[in-house]
């Protein structure tokens with residue numbers, strides 16, 4: 001093929017881009033495809049054998065995590081080879097060691113400011129590679145009411161603040177309807193990085209991020225914790241049933257707290273779902289009334 005011959009016609013290139021967009025691919029990371037499965041398997045094997053050889057438990061690393069590292073962090077596997085002249089992106093391996101490392105790091109934070117710093121330095125979740133910002137949380141450090149959603153969307157990723165897009169605006173109106181100001185409420189997500197194309201976070205991504213949101217709940221220690229939608233209820237409250245069955249029911253959140261310090265917790269329909277199914281707002285309204293009564297107790 002001569003240098004002048006285009007690889008694709010303009011229409012074919014547009015059709016290909018459109019197909020990528022529909023598949024959820026909305027960010028170009030590198031020019032050439034990489035076999036991430038082979039890379040992560042090799043890294044995982046190297047880390048497991050290093051941990052086995054030293055008999056050591058994973059320890060918290062204090063080195064700040066570069067967004068796009070060209071050298072491996074201590075204890076991690078080999079760095080990815082640079083490809084196409086682009087700096088290599090080091091891919092994290094979300095195995096048990098990485099989850100234990102995340103737990104240890106999160107536990108080391110004694111305040112929300114410290115936790116935010118620890119999270120900003122954490123490179124164990126690959127979602128951060130494509131996310132623009134780390135969406136930590138919004139609202140006061142001490143709050144009676146705390147909401148946890150699933151993961152940031154496009155608007156949240158741009159702003160670095162949870163629930164600022166259409167769902168967030170509906171959440172604000174829901175709060176107003178029961179006489180609460182958004183500014184008085186702590187809001188965060190189970191996963192602090194936007195999954196590409198707004199796909200749901202994978203179970204491995206959720207597991208690795210969980211220690212950070214758990215620590216955030218522990219540090220805020222609200223009177224009432226509300227999970228928005230099924231994924232948050234499953235991850236945070238260990239709910240086994242779908243949101244339609246568990247919404248409006250009350251339980252206790254106790255992870256990381258002392259036995260006598262549980263937090264009253266419930267789940268509500270996610271505002272994004274209510275935007276798609278406005279008829280279900282009547283159920284949300286019932287749950288809001290119950291929430292208001294519970295806050296007044």
Ligand code: URA
Pocket residue numbers: 149150151152153156161162163164165167168189272
């Ligand atoms: N949906 C969520 O679950 N969280 C956000 O922050 C925005 C939309």
